Amino acid sequence: MPWDLKPDRPIYTQLVEHIEWMILSGVYPPGAKLPSVRDLAREASVNPNTMQRALAQLEEDGLIITHRTSGRSITEDSEMIQKARIRIAREQVSEFLEKMKKLGFDKKEILSIINNMIEEVGK
Template sequence: MPWDFDSDRPIYLQLIEKIELMIFSGKYPPGAKLPSVRDIAKEAAVNPNTMQRALAKLEEDGLIITHRTSGRFITEDEKMIKKAKTRLAQEQTTEFFANMQKLGFDKTEVIAMVNQMLEKECKE
């Protein structure tokens, strides 16, 4: 997954989102050891302090656990991961509906469009 960043949002927030996606997609499975702060910051081409801030927030949220002598790991608590994944999905769905409403569609129309797209995708 490339580390592309938008210039209109804080980098550390985008780092949090990207790492969450890596956890949710299985790139970093439950219990996996994360690379060191320096290594992951180098990979993302960001300042290690910025990466440290993002990882601290993920630890505060319970997705990452730090073991003093052995580094950072993804939580093995799959309920915690599912809860965070569901929260993100709900946020994106809310944003999607808000954007569609700005375009002048009501929820019934949006749901009909989504259903049509899913049917089309299933046929392909």
């Protein structure tokens, strides 16, 4: 899974999002141990300080827990993870509809375009 970082936004926010969806999609299940800051940084080809910053953010959001000397792990609270997944999905939908509305597409057109393009998505 490539990290695919772009220079158009702060890297640490992109790291947050990337790790976020790894948690929300189950790559790291509740309670799982995360690689160390240094390993994650190496994996993402990023400075450890930058990764540290991303992890601090995720901790603030309650998705991960720090164990000072034995690394970090995903929260055990699977309900919180589920809620975060729904919340973020709704945000995505909301932002998307807003943009399409700005471009002048109405409900019907939006659904039409999606149906034309959705085949690439699994299931």
